Amino acid sequence: MRATDAFPAHGVAQRPLPRRSLRRWSVRHARALARLYAGFARALRAADPLFARIGYARLERPVAAVERAVKTTLFDCRMCGQCVLSATGLACPMNCPKGLRNGPCGGVRDDGHCEVHPDMPCVWVEAHAGAARMGTLMRLSEAQPPIDHRRAGASSWLQAARADAAP
Numbered sequence: 001m002r003a004t005d006a007f008p009a010h011g012v013a014q015r016p017l018p019r020r021s022l023r024r025w026s027v028r029h030a031r032a033l034a035r036l037y038a039g040f041a042r043a044l045r046a047a048d049p050l051f052a053r054i055g056y057a058r059l060e061r062p063v064a065a066v067e068r069a070v071k072t073t074l075f076d077c078r079m080c081g082q083c084v085l086s087a088t089g090l091a092c093p094m095n096c097p098k099g100l101r102n103g104p105c106g107g108v109r110d111d112g113h114c115e116v117h118p119d120m121p122c123v124w125v126e127a128h129a130g131a132a133r134m135g136t137l138m139r140l141s142e143a144q145p146p147i148d149h150r151r152a153g154a155s156s157w158l159q160a161a162r163a164d165a166a167p
């Protein structure tokens with residue numbers, strides 16, 4: 001049986017059909033956005049002692065709310081809690097209706113569109129375009145671990161800030 005929005009292949013929140021407008025803009029501007037994020041990530045890491053003093057648990061809810069608003073707008077983010085955008089050319093793999101985080105399925109159409117949503121470019125075709133702009137094509141072949149659904153809804157920004165976070 002095909003994974004559809006009615007029968008998602010993963011437990012992360014699904015919407016009927018991704019909006020795609022800003023998401024595709026973000027992939028087209030992946031290089032500039034990646035540079036911006038690199039600066040933001042440095043600021044996050046520098047803020048680790050402050051965040052630790054405030055308490056990461058206390059920060060989780062407000063930071064996740066801001067992260068959700070920003071990343072939903074820019075990437076149609078589903079808040080999986082284990083962001084891999086930097087490895088996927090800023091194309092969020094959770095927008096794949098099959099939830100594939102390690103490359104495309106065998107059903108990509110000849111025009112590069114998704115077999116489930118024929119009017120939607122395959123997330124992984126977009127990932128290739130975004131990674132080419134960022135100069136990170138090699139990262140597309142990095143194996144992503146299985147998604148940990150316990151982290152759904154959690155902030156990836158706070159995870160990036162933590163000095164004691166698992167790599």
Ligand code: SF4
Pocket residue numbers: 071075076077078079080081082083084085092093094156
């Ligand atoms: S990989 Fe996860 S956290 Fe990152 S944009 Fe996609 S759903 Fe959001």
